[in-house]
Amino acid sequence: MNGPIIRLEGVEKVFGEFRALKDITFDIAPGEFFSLLGASGCGKTTLLRILAGIEQPTRGEVTIDGKPMAGVPANKRPTNMVFQSYAIFPHLTVRENIGYGLVYQKLAKAEAKARTDEAIELVKLAGLGERSAHQLSGGQRQRVALARALVCRPKVLLLDEPLSALDKKLREEMQQELRSLQRTVGITFVFVTHDQEEALTLSDRIAVMSGGRVLQIDTPQGLYERPNCLDVAGFVGTMNLFPAKVTRAEGSRTVANGAGMGELVGHSHDRPSAVGAAVFIAVRPEKIVIEVGANMPGLNRLVGRISSISYLGDRSHYLVEVEGLAEPVAVYLSNPAGRALHGAAGAEVTLSWDETSALVLER
Numbered sequence: 001m002n003g004p005i006i007r008l009e010g011v012e013k014v015f016g017e018f019r020a021l022k023d024i025t026f027d028i029a030p031g032e033f034f035s036l037l038g039a040s041g042c043g044k045t046t047l048l049r050i051l052a053g054i055e056q057p058t059r060g061e062v063t064i065d066g067k068p069m070a071g072v073p074a075n076k077r078p079t080n081m082v083f084q085s086y087a088i089f090p091h092l093t094v095r096e097n098i099g100y101g102l103v104y105q106k107l108a109k110a111e112a113k114a115r116t117d118e119a120i121e122l123v124k125l126a127g128l129g130e131r132s133a134h135q136l137s138g139g140q141r142q143r144v145a146l147a148r149a150l151v152c153r154p155k156v157l158l159l160d161e162p163l164s165a166l167d168k169k170l171r172e173e174m175q176q177e178l179r180s181l182q183r184t185v186g187i188t189f190v191f192v193t194h195d196q197e198e199a200l201t202l203s204d205r206i207a208v209m210s211g212g213r214v215l216q217i218d219t220p221q222g223l224y225e226r227p228n229c230l231d232v233a234g235f236v237g238t239m240n241l242f243p244a245k246v247t248r249a250e251g252s253r254t255v256a257n258g259a260g261m262g263e264l265v266g267h268s269h270d271r272p273s274a275v276g277a278a279v280f281i282a283v284r285p286e287k288i289v290i291e292v293g294a295n296m297p298g299l300n301r302l303v304g305r306i307s308s309i310s311y312l313g314d315r316s317h318y319l320v321e322v323e324g325l326a327e328p329v330a331v332y333l334s335n336p337a338g339r340a341l342h343g344a345a346g347a348e349v350t351l352s353w354d355e356t357s358a359l360v361l362e363r
């Protein structure tokens, strides 16, 4: 099949008076690692539960693998779900837990065993099949939960913050494994997380959600480099925002006047900005160059004073106070071997950037 594996059209969910999901419309391609990213309460889990068939949409249509899902119960869908709490049986062995995923499939014994063995291999639990689940570490339990979902060979695996109970180091390890597992099995993963770094690391594409809506869907690089609104810019990475008023717009190239900062140039996301509009010129911290001293004023140049430098080994984070700005400007510089830091706290510096790395975001 060449079409999407999942299609959502105008999906809404209302709980009593509360609209938890509003007009959700997008497609997911077969084999994608697709993440739903957003703060707590934005509707990620509700959307996942609608895909699973645990929850019904109030309006709109869900199509999976070319078939409309209205009225199709959870256990008849080509999906399977992995939950945040692993929900495995502590008194059963690893093998019994994983095999439990097949109880409704009425397979011959040999086939069930072969599939269970395959799933145990996939999640790297070979040799631990006979161990009781209560003797496993957190990471191993999560692998059992994954294997139990994969053993049914679903077309779509739905994962609700499956790594959030693990500590940082183990979580990072499991992220790599999850990604390589997804490539090996080739099935579509829909992954819910509120952790932007996790979403960026794992995903082919990410839907950023807020207040029951999808704000933007793009690749990790697309979201980072071309956020379409302030919420996305703020949620994915750090963004410096310079308030300004548009004075000229030539296609997507926008010239604006920053209060006390001279002329700033940026590029609008899709449509040109209106002259006079209040906007932010938005620049990522690693796109900014620092020179010591108050150099020639000009386009996209700000003079300020370093308020702090944090040395982080491979890079340093600078905060620079600029007159007229409420927040200090964040600047990230990489630290190649032997290079001296640019100035010290208190030093006067000039900040500049290439206009192609500045965006215009509506205020």
Ligand code: ATP
Residues within 6 Å of the ligand: 015, 018, 020, 038, 039, 040, 041, 042, 043, 044, 045, 046, 047, 194
């Ligand atoms: P979290 O990361 O905290 O799980 P989320 O983005 O997954 O958040 P949802 O669990 O989808 O958010 O919830 C979205 C909104 O819908 C929340 O405000 C929640 O309180 C509300 N909600 C979810 N389920 C129900 C329900 N059964 N009845 C009433 N309100 C609900």
